[in-house]
Amino acid sequence: METNKKVTITEVALRDGSHAIRHQYTTEQVASVAGALDKAGVPYIEVSHGDGLGGSSLQYGLSKTNEMELIEAAVSAVDQAKIAVLLIPGIGTVSDLNEAASLGAKMARVATHVTEADVAPQHISRAKELGMETVGFLMMSHMASPEKLTEQAKLMESYGADTVYIVDSAGALLPHETAERIRRLKSELSVNIGFHAHNNLSLAMANTLAAIQEGADRIDGSIRCLGAGAGNTQTEVLVAVLERMGIQTGIDLYKMMDIAEDLVAPILEKPQEITKGSLVLGYAGVYSSFLLHSERAAQQFGVDSRDILIELGKQKVVGGQEDMIFDVAAELAKQKNSLIAK
Ligand SMILES: CC[C@H](O)CC(=O)C(=O)O
């Protein structure tokens, strides 16, 4: 692998990690983690509800703290780092984006299902008008062929995205599939290409390195693996690995290790690991953010959460269809009860 290369890291624990702690971040936690990440040299820190701006709802999970207060706290805590926000059109609105920008957010990551980039232009243009850096974030990328993904990535580029991300929302991609997708985007687009992994099949690091090898410019990580499902590529580990490979991130490894240990570990309800539930997310190709919802539905309906996830995978359920989790659980319970009654 080439050396003297540079990779730009976006830390997503304060957004993707929100799923793992049921959106219970406090302003104190966000300010202390963002401030410490800033001092460690992390260039971009994403802060929002797990499902992006406007995500706080019964459908996606209510936030303990209004995300605008979290964004404001993060902005005040940093000197060099830029605060990013995630926005899924339809969940987040242009007025959410206006408010986040007025509070000092400098990057908008506009996220769509991998085949639905065409819902993004309005939000990308508004973010640009607001002077924000823009990212087109193609979620559930394992569900599209490399050809389809390239077509959708080109749409994001045509709307003005400065960077286009391949997002492995389910942690389902294998390294050769990641490499193939990044290679195509690098050869057919002119903008920066990014990669966002989930570790459900223990492949986040392998996929990330495959992406970097193919020329990915930007990589997402979550410190202490604090992200949905089994978490993302673990940022402090990535910093160490890239340092060993001679790839520059500008991030201080010792400081990151201390933040992980002293500030982030205490936030976790339990250590991040690949549980049977998160493994099935990757195996069945289901949104990582569905994990806790499925576990709750399994308990409520007395069924196995793995069966719910496998069925959701078969039905190719996508983000925004969280209500299907309960429908599937209810259907499985009905089938189970009718078998018992026979
Ligand atoms: C529901 C939004 C989602 O968490 C965005 C993301 O990080 C992903 O698709 O992996």
Ligand SMILES: [Mn+2]
């Ligand atoms: Mn994610």
